[in-house]
Amino acid sequence: MSLNPLQRQTRRHFFQNCGVGIGKIALASLLAQSSSPSQAVASEAAASPFAPKEGHFPAKAKRVIYLFMAGAPSQLDMFDYKPKLAELAGKPIPPSVIQGQRYAFIQPDAAVLGPQFKFAKHGQSGAAISEVLPHLANVVDDIAMVRSVHTDLFNHSPAQLFCNTGSGVPGRPSMGSWLSYGIGSEANDLPSFVVLKSGGSLSGGAAMWNAGFLPSVHQGVPFRGQGDPILHVSNPAGYDKQAQRESIDVIRQLNQRRFSEVGDPEIQTRMDAYEMAFKMQTRAPELMDFSQESQETLNLYGANPSDPGQAFANNCLLARRLAERGVRFIQVYHAGWDHHSNVKGGVQGQCKQTDQACAALIQDLKRRGLLDDTLVVWGGEFGRTPMVEASAALGRSQGRDHHPQAFTMWFAGGGIKPGITLGQTDELGFHPVEQPVHVHDVQATILRCLGIDHEQLTFRFRGLNFRLTGVEEHHPVDDLLV
Structure with a gap:
């Protein structure tokens, strides 16, 4: 006995494909983050799992x-x-x-x-x-x-x-x-x-x-x-920052599509990891540059990089x-x-x-x-x-x-x-x-x-x-x- 298209759809596919489906709402929300650079930054800050949060009491530390x-x-x-x-x-x-x-x-x-x-x-x-x-x-x-x-x-x-x-x-x-x-x-x-x-x-x-x-x-x-605080955080020769940004954007779009389909939170973790790695490529060299420290400070710690x-x-x-x-x-x-x-x-x-x-x-x-x-x-x-x-x-x-x-x-x-x-x-x-x-x-x-x-x-x-x-x-x- 053959089934018509509606009968062949699973519950997940029904919600994904219906006009106000949960999948499309999630996808629209994720895609909105990349609609413009400024909007993307604002949305990312609001949705970031690392965004600062208030504790239960006033914090001393x-x-x-x-x-x-x-x-x-x-x-x-x-x-x-x-x-x-x-x-x-x-x-x-x-x-x-x-x-x-x-x-x-x-x-x-x-x-x-x-x-x-x-x-x-x-x-x-x-x-x-x-x-x-x-x-x-x-x-x-x-x-x-x-x-x-x-x-x-x-x-x-x-x-x-x-x-x-x-x-x-x-x-x-x-x-x-x-x-x-x-x-x-x-x-x-x-x-x-x-x-x-x-x-x-x-x-x-x-x-x-x-x-x-x-x-x-x-x-x-x-x-x-x-050296690099994390192995391979630096780009190889001939691969500039713009190319890296474009590659991550494409990977993010693919991950967003997959996330809208299955809703696995680890996909969001993967997207966050790519973004953090990209940001660290700028921050890491400056972080590890002890030449910014005075000789007095290096002597204070007994440090020698x-x-x-x-x-x-x-x-x-x-x-x-x-x-x-x-x-x-x-x-x-x-x-x-x-x-x-x-x-x-x-x-x-x-x-x-x-x-x-x-x-x-x-x-x-x-x-x-x-x-x-x-x-x-x-x-x-x-x-x-x-x-x-x-x-x-x-x-x-x-x-x-x-x-x-x-x-x-x-x-x-x-x-x-x-x-x-x-x-x-x-x-x-x-x-x-x-x-x-x-x-x-x-x-x-x-x-x-x-x-x-x-x-x-x-x-x-x-x-x-x-x-x-x-x-x-x-x-x-x-x-x-x-």
């Missing part, structure tokens, strides 16, 4: 620079001085302390490992800082330390994911993606969420800056520290340049803090690479008037144990194991009280005894500085409303906030 020290820095050798550890060094840890605890590699008869460096008080705040952080000691009155942070996970990959996405399982949106989705960006020609890396591989991998179930346009964009050995310093300077240009979330990863042996040498080496640039970032933002509305965060995925993991008798120099129960983070800038220290651990630095702060509390605090209620920033997926901070009850750390 406009952007975040998160210095993530992957591998877990030893808080006991940098920030949390414990005289009792020096007194008990070499003696077995009391069994009652570690009873019922889980560790990655520690032995039940592990001995106490004392602080590996001298500590001194600095600034008007009198905060105790290790001798391996002489530059940070100079800006201690501009930062707020929290010595009582704790987390749920004790292995690197899930713990790094937990800090970055709120879940130890891959597939959840990262913090930068949540911010891009929630409040957009002030950058018109750069991504809203940029990732900078140094120091080696990251256990959590690209899942730490993925958009998860959010629209993929909000995922982090990794930048390189030298031609020296890969200064990758972290270069990335901190690049982070400041991205912040100036309106990027919402700048994630600076530095790996190499996993010191299961030779914790003394390892911490010394890492601080030599990072201390100067971290302090310089705060100084530079402050003198440019950017620190007041830029939130700087420093921390790893967990801390290190008060016990030694391996002894010299085993042929290994002394190191510390993973310690999720307590570690230190510091904050500076937009919305944060400067020159304070919150939280206290017990005499062995094992458990928080005052003002414990969960990783989800840290995330809620960061969102609060940006004017966001962490309980209201949600996305419905598979029938549930997901959020960065999970379903448990967590709160911003009010004592940190201005």
Whole structure:
């Protein structure tokens, strides 16, 4: 039995082809964006997924620079001085302390490992800082330390994911993606969420800056520290800007036609990606041109764009340049803090690479008037144990194991009280005894500085409303906030 044309049409085709069909309305709206250059720009700004949006509260910070020290820095050798550890060094840890605890590699008869460096008080705040952080000691009155942070996970990959996405399982949106989705960006020609890396591989991998179930346009964009920030962002020889513009316009028209047919939001993401790439071809060379910086600024950071050995310093300077240009979330990863042996040498080496640039970032933002509305965060995925993991008798120099129960983070800038220290651990630095702060509390605090209620920033997926901070009850750390 043959069917006439009306009978052969599917429901989708009916709506597409009818006089007031949904498909034609969508297509007309998309085509209107390219009717004239000025109209296209206005329509694009209005429809852009990165358009700035108001938060739930007045925001103290406009952007975040998160210095993530992957591998877990030893808080006991940098920030949390414990005289009792020096007194008990070499003696077995009391069994009652570690009873019922889980560790990655520690032995039940592990001995106490004392602080590996001298500590001194600095600034008007009198905060105790290790001798391996002489530059940070100079800006201690501009930062707020929290010595009582704790987390749920004790292995690197899930713990790094937990800090970055709120879940130890891959597939959840990262913090930068949540911010891009929630409040957009002030950058018109750069991504809203940029990732900078140094120091080696990251256990959590690209899942730490993925958009998860959010629209993929909000995922982090990794930048390189030298040359083009993204491979192939520059046109090949003989292919000028006009030809590139015409090519993208044709591709956009084809994508618009396809979008009107199927309504797949990822097609819109693809169109946005092409437009962002085109804009970056103009912005990227200027962004990466450190010759615009004074020699005094380069010396302040210890930066040298031609020296890969200064990758972290270069990335901190690049982070400041991205912040100036309106990027919402700048994630600076530095790996190499996993010191299961030779914790003394390892911490010394890492601080030599990072201390100067971290302090310089705060100084530079402050003198440019950017620190007041830029939130700087420093921390790893967990801390290190008060016990030694391996002894010299085993042929290994002394190191510390993973310690999720307590570690230190510091904050500076937009919305944060400067020159304070919150939280206290017990005499062995094992458990928080005052003002414990969960990783989800840290995330809620960061969102609060940006004017966001962490309980209201949600996305419905598979029938549930997901959020960065999970379903448990967590709160911003009010004592940190201005």
